[in-house]
Amino acid sequence: MKHVTSSLTRYRRHRWPFRAGVLTIMSLLAGPASAADLLTISRDALEHNSTLASARAQFGGVQAGVDVARADLRPQLEASGEITHDRQYESPGSSLAGTGGRQDEDYNGAALTLAATQALYDARNGAELERAERQLDQQTYRLAATEQQVLVDVGSAYFDILRAHEVLEARRAQERAIGRQLEQAGEQFEVGLIAITEVEEARARFDQSRAERITAESNLQVSFEALERLTGERYDSLATLQAAMPVMPPTPMRRDDWVAMAMERNPLVLASQAGVEVSRSGVDVARAERLPVIEAFARYQYSDDDREALDGHTSASQVGARVSLPLYTGGRTSAGIRQSTYALEASQYDLEDRRRETIRRVRSLFTQVRNDVATVEARAQAIVSNQSALDATRAGYEVGTRNIVDVLNAEQNLYDAVAAHAEARLDHVINLLNLHQQAGSLDVDFLTTLNGWLTAEAAVSVRPTTPDA
Known part of the structure; x- marks a missing residue:
């Protein structure tokens, strides 16, 4: 328990400044912006996400459970009262009948009881309070995990939109380029320079590029809907990634450092x-x-009635202590101990499984982020190489050493490379976001860093326009 308490102290030291920072950002970004950025989206998610709202309500319920358990250790005071109507009937053979005849009587009565108890020793109540406090610790971590998961989901949805936008821009450029190639082929066919088959090849490739552009537009619209579900807000435009976004290996540079961080802060x-x-x-x-x-207990009783034969009232008080000890409960106590012992064993295995899964994910994400650096560089070089190949193919087509199919293939390869480079950049950001979540280091500083990579100069619109065919 000391280990968990110290972990909770360390975690709160990391976590509560994060939440305070987010609240500060929320207040600073309360006004409208021309293009929403990552911090704006995060603020909306923290305010309106239904999953997070449910987690907060659950946290409040567990927090109230601590007060419920603590109440059993405090004095208990109870008051009870009753009002009665009594009818007394004496038969002719009773002792009262011999003294003065039958004694039939109706009367009203009232009674009041006040009782107070205070536990002097009750191990069960103390253990239940301890369990409630540990449940609050657990719910604190779960709430923090939900907050981080919401931020990761929102960040992933945000960057998925940017991914869809980058792919769409590549498909639009591809459609325009192949459209110009189709026009040129038509003109060359009209003057008899090429055969009709080359025109049909160009037309088929243009139709394919148009279908790819339509699919990319649909993906962009769907990705905006996913973001709206997470935040409960609609956005006209979003800031995009800067072209000069840094693509660097994760810091710290050693994988074991990330694993150690996750074991302490996840x-x-x-x-x-x-x-x-x-x-x-x-x-x-x-x-x-x-x-x-x-x-210990104390009790006071007061009673009175309106019988004619009696004057005054009756009162009594008691002060004392009682001890109770269960001797035999049919085996329930022993069975309960075995049941809770098995639950403890299961929770220990669950902890080990969680540790192993977290280590696996941290190692995997660390490797992915590190490899992303080389992937982005390779994708960027592929654009340069495919552009050079396209220029050479066009030159060959002009002098008759290449045909139109070669040109169209080179066009396709170039824009595929452009789309792949955009996706590699966004994969790097999303993998980095997930790595920080697994390490428990998804804080305001990191979100601010990611937000600094964005620019509103070329915002993504929620309603993409279709280029003229």
Whole structure:
């Protein structure tokens, strides 16, 4: 438990400044902006995401559960009262009948009881309070994990929009280029320079590029819908990635450093650690069923009625202590201890599984981010190479050493390379975002860094326009 408590202290040291920073950003970005950026989207998600709102409500419920458990350790005061109507009937053979005849009487009565108890020793209540506090620790980590997952989902949806936009721009440029090639082929056919087959080849490739552009437009629209579901807001335009966005290996440079960071700060790992302590507290609760309960009590009773034969009222008071000890419960206590012990064992295995899965994901993401650097460089070089190949093919076509199919293939290869380069850049950003989430280092500073890579000079519109065919 000391380990989890220290982990919680360290985590709160990292987490609460993050949340305070996000709230600061939310207040700074409260006004409208010409093009929404990553921080704007994050603010909207933290305010309006339904999954996060549900997690916050669950956190509030668990937090209230601590007060419920603590209340059992405090004094308990109870008042009860009753008002009665009584009818008394004495038969002729009763002792009262011999003294003065039958004694039939109707009367009203009232009684009041005040009782107070205070637990002096109750191991079960103390263990239940400990369990409730550990459940609050666990829910704190779960809420933090939900917050980070929402930010990752929003960031991924945001950059997926930029990915779809970059691909769409490449497909539009491809369609325009092949359209010009089709026009040129038609003109050359009219003057008898080429055969009709080359015109048909160009037309077929143009139709294919048009279909690819339409698909890219559809993907862009769908990606905007995904972002709206996460934030509950619609956006007219989004800031895009700068052309000079840095593509660098993750910092720190050693994979083991990222793994160590995740073991210390990943909220799901910490939630699993807290889950072990919750289960351990459950064992203590079950074992406490065997222990005695000692409590002090005080009671005051007052009663009165309106019978003619009696004057005044009756009152009584008691002060004392009681001890109770379960002797035999039919085996329920022993079974409860076994049940909670198995739950503790299961939670320990769950923690180990969570650690292994987190280590696997951190290592995988670290490798992907590091490889992304080389991939982006290679994709950029592929654009240069394909542009050179296209220029050479066009020159060969002009002198008759290449045909139109060669030119069209070179056009296709160039714009495929452009789209692949755009996707590689966005993959790098999304992988980096996921790596920081797994390491538990998704904070304001990192979001601000990513936001600095954006520019509103060439914003992405939610309603892409179709170029003229």
